[in-house]
Amino acid sequence: MTRKTRAVIDQAALRHNLQVSRKAAPHAKQMAIIKAHAYGHGIIPIAQTLKDADAFGVAILEEAIALREAGVSKPIVLLEGISSFDDLNLVRGYQLDIVVHHESQLDILESVQDGQYKVWLKMDTGMHRLGFSSEQFPTAYQRLMNCASVTKPFQLMTHFANADDRNDDKTTFQINQFNTSLSNITDTESSHVCSLANSAGILGWPDSHAQWVRPGIMLYGVSPFVEGLGADFDLKPVMTLSAELISVNSFKKGESIGYGSSWQCPEDMAVGVVAIGYGDGYPRHAKSGTPVLVNGKRSQLVGRVSMDMVTVDLREHPDAKVGDIVTLWGEGLPVEEVATNADTIAYELLCSVTNRVKFDYINA
Ligand SMILES: *Cc1c(COP(=O)(O)O)cnc(C)c1O
Numbered sequence: 001m002t003r004k005t006r007a008v009i010d011q012a013a014l015r016h017n018l019q020v021s022r023k024a025a026p027h028a029k030q031m032a033i034i035k036a037h038a039y040g041h042g043i044i045p046i047a048q049t050l051k052d053a054d055a056f057g058v059a060i061l062e063e064a065i066a067l068r069e070a071g072v073s074k075p076i077v078l079l080e081g082i083s084s085f086d087d088l089n090l091v092r093g094y095q096l097d098i099v100v101h102h103e104s105q106l107d108i109l110e111s112v113q114d115g116q117y118k119v120w121l122k123m124d125t126g127m128h129r130l131g132f133s134s135e136q137f138p139t140a141y142q143r144l145m146n147c148a149s150v151t152k153p154f155q156l157m158t159h160f161a162n163a164d165d166r167n168d169d170k171t172t173f174q175i176n177q178f179n180t181s182l183s184n185i186t187d188t189e190s191s192h193v194c195s196l197a198n199s200a201g202i203l204g205w206p207d208s209h210a211q212w213v214r215p216g217i218m219l220y221g222v223s224p225f226v227e228g229l230g231a232d233f234d235l236k237p238v239m240t241l242s243a244e245l246i247s248v249n250s251f252k253k254g255e256s257i258g259y260g261s262s263w264q265c266p267e268d269m270a271v272g273v274v275a276i277g278y279g280d281g282y283p284r285h286a287k288s289g290t291p292v293l294v295n296g297k298r299s300q301l302v303g304r305v306s307m308d309m310v311t312v313d314l315r316e317h318p319d320a321k322v323g324d325i326v327t328l329w330g331e332g333l334p335v336e337e338v339a340t341n342a343d344t345i346a347y348e349l350l351c352s353v354t355n356r357v358k359f360d361y362i363n364a
Helices: 011-024 035-040 043-049 061-069 085-093 103-110 137-145 170-183 199-204 335-341 346-352
Strands: 006-010 029-033 055-058 076-078 097-100 118-122 155-157 239-251 269-274 291-294 297-300 310-313 325-329 358-362
Touching: 006 011, 011 029, 011 043, 011 199, 011 358, 035 043, 035 346, 043 061, 055 061, 061 076, 061 085, 085 103, 097 103, 103 137, 118 137, 170 199, 269 325, 291 310, 291 335, 297 310, 325 335, 335 346
Parallel strands: 006 358, 029 055, 055 076, 076 097, 097 118, 118 155
Antiparallel strands: 006 239, 239 269, 239 325, 269 310, 291 297, 291 325
16 A cells, blocks of 8 residues: 555646736736745646746756756746856756856856857845845946857846845835946846846735746745735645544543653543654644644644654544545645744745655646
8 A cells, every 4th residue: 555645736726826926917027936846846847837937947957957858948047047167058058047146157157258148147135145236236247248148138136035024124125226226337227127026026015026027935825925824815725735644543631642752632532643744844843733634624733743654633533534634734724824833934844845745736
């Protein structure tokens, strides 16, 4: 018997969520962000489902190559760009767009004579991770303008640090910083297309939409904001993670459950064992009380998460039996809620599902 631990990926929900992004930013093109194995959903099937995207964004070269080898022909943007001359050769061979965020990348581009590279020049407006500061930006801009191997006009971009909090002014500051810095460079604005917005920018900051938006987490049905749920924006969950009950047992008041005996039964009660654990990517830090659905009805974790199993409270589920289905997140149970109970964010939970879980793609 094979284990029934599954991640069901709803492709209709994915397509719907891309439409939500289009409606929110109707004048912008959509660069669907599918890095990290499409936030854990499977990069190839997700790209194949997102036929309506205008381009894809990935973090690393290996992801882009996998897409090209699977026959994906849309523009693909390497968000971290290149780090060597060999990378640049691959970029040329596979026809990829590159983000240029550092001097070392300008050096590489200037060292080649031929090729026509499509470039996104990145400004650091306050994230302080990748990009040229507003002081360095004009020089980087001129170097690219003078670089024969770069297609003109090239694209311009920045990335937000705090857009997940709609009460934080930093996003407005970053938008202004970007626009001001560009207006200081002669001959820009009209000729260059720009991209600022991630999911939070798309849903929370219309001023940031520009010509291209970069939806990530919202495509997977998850709210990009610290508070609230995907459903608040008409987003639908794409991944539903579920597993089977493999044991149902009764314990006396005061008996403890699982490693470290961290949870004691407050009364005589039934406890179910579910065939999923941190070896499948379920977060080990999910606390007792984290919600699950047993046959579609709410229950909660009791005791610590083990590698292959979790234990759940069956006091309100007298009919639960071995073979019944327990949902860990997705349809009927927002992953945001589970993330809060595990002191993390939904992004991390989705990315962490391991390949021991069987992925089923539905609603093609
Ligand atoms: C990951 C990423 C995004 C998407 O962010 P979400 O918060 O998932 O929407 C957009 N732009 C860049 C540069 C990224 O790295």
